[in-house]
Amino acid sequence: MTATMLAAAAVPHPQGRKVPCEKCPLRDRECLRDFNAKELEFVANFKSGELNVEPGTNVLLQSTNSAHLYTILSGWAFRYKTLPDGRRQILNYALPGDFLGLQGSVADEMQHSVEALTDMLLCVFPREKLWGLYTNYPSLAFDVTWLASREEQILDENLLSIGRRTSMERIAFLLLHLFLRAEEIGLVKNDAIQFPFTQQHVADTLGMSLVHTNKTLRRLTATKTVRWKDRKFELVNREALMEIARYSPSAQRARRPFI
Amino acid sequence: MTATMLAAAAVPHPQGRKVPCEKCPLRDRECLRDFNAKELEFVANFKSGELNVEPGTNVLLQSTNSAHLYTILSGWAFRYKTLPDGRRQILNYALPGDFLGLQGSVADEMQHSVEALTDMLLCVFPREKLWGLYTNYPSLAFDVTWLASREEQILDENLLSIGRRTSMERIAFLLLHLFLRAEEIGLVKNDAIQFPFTQQHVADTLGMSLVHTNKTLRRLTATKTVRWKDRKFELVNREALMEIARYSPSAQRARRPFI
DNA sequence: CGACTTGTTGATGTACATCAAGGTACGTGG
DNA sequence: CCACGTACCTTGATGTACATCAACAAGTCG
Numbered sequence: 001m002t003a004t005m006l007a008a009a010a011v012p013h014p015q016g017r018k019v020p021c022e023k024c025p026l027r028d029r030e031c032l033r034d035f036n037a038k039e040l041e042f043v044a045n046f047k048s049g050e051l052n053v054e055p056g057t058n059v060l061l062q063s064t065n066s067a068h069l070y071t072i073l074s075g076w077a078f079r080y081k082t083l084p085d086g087r088r089q090i091l092n093y094a095l096p097g098d099f100l101g102l103q104g105s106v107a108d109e110m111q112h113s114v115e116a117l118t119d120m121l122l123c124v125f126p127r128e129k130l131w132g133l134y135t136n137y138p139s140l141a142f143d144v145t146w147l148a149s150r151e152e153q154i155l156d157e158n159l160l161s162i163g164r165r166t167s168m169e170r171i172a173f174l175l176l177h178l179f180l181r182a183e184e185i186g187l188v189k190n191d192a193i194q195f196p197f198t199q200q201h202v203a204d205t206l207g208m209s210l211v212h213t214n215k216t217l218r219r220l221t222a223t224k225t226v227r228w229k230d231r232k233f234e235l236v237n238r239e240a241l242m243e244i245a246r247y248s249p250s251a252q253r254a255r256r257p258f259i
Numbered sequence: 260m261t262a263t264m265l266a267a268a269a270v271p272h273p274q275g276r277k278v279p280c281e282k283c284p285l286r287d288r289e290c291l292r293d294f295n296a297k298e299l300e301f302v303a304n305f306k307s308g309e310l311n312v313e314p315g316t317n318v319l320l321q322s323t324n325s326a327h328l329y330t331i332l333s334g335w336a337f338r339y340k341t342l343p344d345g346r347r348q349i350l351n352y353a354l355p356g357d358f359l360g361l362q363g364s365v366a367d368e369m370q371h372s373v374e375a376l377t378d379m380l381l382c383v384f385p386r387e388k389l390w391g392l393y394t395n396y397p398s399l400a401f402d403v404t405w406l407a408s409r410e411e412q413i414l415d416e417n418l419l420s421i422g423r424r425t426s427m428e429r430i431a432f433l434l435l436h437l438f439l440r441a442e443e444i445g446l447v448k449n450d451a452i453q454f455p456f457t458q459q460h461v462a463d464t465l466g467m468s469l470v471h472t473n474k475t476l477r478r479l480t481a482t483k484t485v486r487w488k489d490r491k492f493e494l495v496n497r498e499a500l501m502e503i504a505r506y507s508p509s510a511q512r513a514r515r516p517f518i
Numbered sequence: 519c520g521a522c523t524t525g526t527t528g529a530t531g532t533a534c535a536t537c538a539a540g541g542t543a544c545g546t547g548g
Numbered sequence: 549c550c551a552c553g554t555a556c557c558t559t560g561a562t563g564t565a566c567a568t569c570a571a572c573a574a575g576t577c578g
Binding site: 519520521522523524525526527528529530531532533534535536537538539540541542543544545546547548 | 549550551552553554555556557558559560561562563564565566567568569570571572573574575576577578
């Protein structure tokens with residue numbers, strides 16, 4: 001029914017810092033807001049190291065508590081929950097610039113897991129410094145809230161999908177959504193991108209069986225709005241796909257935090 | 260398929276303050292953390308008035324932007340989204356102590372609507388003062404983040420429900436979830452409570468049709484774990500219901516903010 | 519040493535039969 | 549009139565089974 005969970009959880013053993021914050025790869029992205037010098041200094045101090053993980057690694061694990069928070073510098077992951085009998089629901093995907101582990105600062109233990117889809121480079125923050133961020137850097141605190149609220153928006157949209165969209169609309173919406181997020185951070189070239197997930201992931205995201213996902217996906221590609229073969233995804237007709245997905249262009253975000 | 264949307268949006272016309280913050284009805288709830296004098300003073304200044312709305316009123320409306328943030332002092336509401344053709348998905352319910360409208364501070368316009376289920380008393384904050392809260396009251400800023408993160412947790416759980424639980428498990432889980440939230444804030448007496456929503460709301464929350472919701476609900480009540488008649492809900496066998504719902508006791512929250 | 523088989527595994531594609539869920543219709547009771 | 553209850557038929561989704569295809573490892577032979 002669902003893929004088996006990979007057992008090995010990442011043991012965070014922050015190596016010495018490699019990339020100084022002033023040279024953080026994320027800083028080039030024009031979709032992120034700029035830091036001032038003071039903020040940059042704090043963040044540099046906030047950062048305790050980096051973590052490199054392989055596909056299939058569990059960065060965070062349901063029912064445990066991690067001492068770390070992570071910002072994704074590169075790579076893809078997904079957040080998911082499982083029922084005791086193994087049924088799996090993928091909640092959302094995480095891309096460069098996304099922030100992982102906030103829930104652990106608010107509850108005693110994680111209510112979901114995070115698994116890497118590709119090789120990832122993570123920026124590691126010790127959780128106990130989060131409070132210092134709130135007391136000294138309200139702009140960064142607001143960024144954290146911004147990220148939490150954006151995650152909430154995505155979940156709302158997902159809930160609408162699974163609850164009320166048809167299977168065709170669901171798949172179209174998910175592919176479009178991920179494409180647009182990837183485009184926002186510069187991962188798309190010539191309307192094409194490498195998608196690191198399989199049909200099983202799509203099925204587990206949309207609450208569908210693998211077989212039905214496959215059939216619906218064939219029907220979707222038959223519309224010639226998208227191509228998806230050997231991990232390579234191409235958006236052929238954006239407007240038509242938006243139509244199929246019942247996509248209402250969501251509100252622009254004023255700015256996007258850096259952290 | 261889904262209930263029709265009520266047209267009238269609430270026009271916030273903050274009347275003069277009625278309840279001074281020191282006497283806020285929420286302060287008695289032992290599930291909320293205490294304010295210190297300084298925080299209380301700020302919040303009293305933050306508050307611009309109160310708003311009283313009737314059942315069916317749209318407190319916030321998708322695709323608009325409200326100049327206000329609200330804390331619920333009393334009453335029930337629900338957050339929902341609609342597709343252009345009218346399909347409705349209820350995302351979550353809002354109870355006393357919950358905070359409404361944060362998304363509007365992060366995006367240009369609301370991505371969802373909020374409709375009152377009962378008479379409600381709302382505490383009104385002007386949105387532009389939110390930044391002052393972040394700069395001067397990090398503890399309150401953290402509370403806002405706490406609330407956003409808790410909302411995210413609930414949405415995660417909902418997504419798991421709709422995506423992977425059976426219809427029986429779904430309904431059991433929803434009823435249990437709402438019962439426990441109501442219990443947390445002292446709305447439950449003798450394992451019984453008035454639920455202000457209908458089967459149509461349950462259907463729209465769980466992504467099911469009304470007819471199927473009704474049939475499944477009959478099967479659930481046949482298990483004698485709950486009673487639900489004329490808006491009165493009674494929890495007869497808590498453990499058995501948790502079993503049916505595949506409820507994994509979620510982590511305790513260390514504290515709960517007041518705002 | 520390199521080239522060619524063989525077996526394995528994971529992702530995808532497709533054909534059924536079965537079942538859960540939807541839609542319409544028409545009840546009741548307050 | 550609205551919320552709830554139930555019957556009936558239809559359809560969308562599931563589960564099982566099996567086939568294809570590429571990637572990869574191990575072993576064999578010239």
